[in-house]
Amino acid sequence: MPTRVGELCRVTLFVEVEIVRVVVRSDLVTYRGPTMVSNALHAAGILLKGGDLLHTFSTVPRELNFIEHTSDIGWKEYHRARPVIIDSGLYSLNKSDLFWIPQKRSMPTAFKLFTGSAWTMLSRPFMEYLLWGWDNLPRIVLMYYANFLSTPEGYFHTVICNAEEFRNTTVNHDLHFISWDSPPKQHPHVLTLKDYKNMVDSNASFARKFRRNEPVLDKIDSELLGRKVDGFVPGSWFDGGDANSTISQYILRNITSLRPGPGAQRMKSLISSLLSDKDFGSKHCI
Numbered sequence: 001m002p003t004r005v006g007e008l009c010r011v012t013l014f015v016e017v018e019i020v021r022v023v024v025r026s027d028l029v030t031y032r033g034p035t036m037v038s039n040a041l042h043a044a045g046i047l048l049k050g051g052d053l054l055h056t057f058s059t060v061p062r063e064l065n066f067i068e069h070t071s072d073i074g075w076k077e078y079h080r081a082r083p084v085i086i087d088s089g090l091y092s093l094n095k096s097d098l099f100w101i102p103q104k105r106s107m108p109t110a111f112k113l114f115t116g117s118a119w120t121m122l123s124r125p126f127m128e129y130l131l132w133g134w135d136n137l138p139r140i141v142l143m144y145y146a147n148f149l150s151t152p153e154g155y156f157h158t159v160i161c162n163a164e165e166f167r168n169t170t171v172n173h174d175l176h177f178i179s180w181d182s183p184p185k186q187h188p189h190v191l192t193l194k195d196y197k198n199m200v201d202s203n204a205s206f207a208r209k210f211r212r213n214e215p216v217l218d219k220i221d222s223e224l225l226g227r228k229v230d231g232f233v234p235g236s237w238f239d240g241g242d243a244n245s246t247i248s249q250y251i252l253r254n255i256t257s258l259r260p261g262p263g264a265q266r267m268k269s270l271i272s273s274l275l276s277d278k279d280f281g282s283k284h285c286i
Contacts, residue, residue: 177195
């Protein structure tokens with residue numbers, strides 16, 4: 001478990017290397033509400049000022065969007081699309097839960113609904129399309145999803161699959177390891193030590209969900225990241241002293257210098273398998 005000294009040391013380091021961005025003028029976020037998407041768009045607008053590229057993606061077409069999606073919305077039609085919800089976080093300074101109105105609405109005919117994982121990795125061209133608005137589709141769909149339950153599970157998916165210039169840029173995977181019931185419930189299983197091997201073997205870059213201080217997180221730190229409690233993940237960005245110890249003095253080299261490790265190779269294997277799938281071209285927005 002991290003100590004207060006370790007936390008302060010990390011804050012000092014993050015300030016020095018400027019690798020953590022904070023949305024200073026933030027807004028309320030309501031779980032499962034449209035404010036989750038509005039804040040994601042806000043953060044994306046800030047990130048568009050810069051642009052780092054992971055080593056694994058340096059050989060991948062820049063226009064690709066990793067977004068798990070389907071047009072088969074199934075049970076979500078009556079539990080997500082037809083109900084109308086209000087997220088007070090859009091207009092109130094006081095946080096509260098979503099609330100429903102009794103009327104139901106019909107399915108849209110101006111565009112086709114898509115749904116999928118709330119976890120996405122979207123390209124810069126697509127985010128610019130969403131934010132800069134040379135086409136009205138992103139705004140129309142955003143206004144529709146302002147009253148949609150679990151907005152992050154549909155907004156980006158619906159826009160990208162209804163936009164002719166982007167629908168063929170999708171990779172139907174969210175790069176996450178998530179353990180669901182069948183059929184899926186509201187929340188996935190909590191990952192523990194017994195899931196560790198499956199997580200690693202999946203070659204996924206991300207996983208969820210974890211309880212706070214779950215032992216498997218320590219195992220990931222020590223065996224995959226080479227990090228000890230209160231330490232930093234070793235890498236070519238860090239020099240001076242023991243990168244695994246709590247220190248107050250450090251020497252920084254080039255923070256953009258990348259030294260791919262085993263994790264990058266696993267991620268590369270996953271992406272290569274996705275892009276080389278013989279049916280890849282036929283899996284866009286179906």
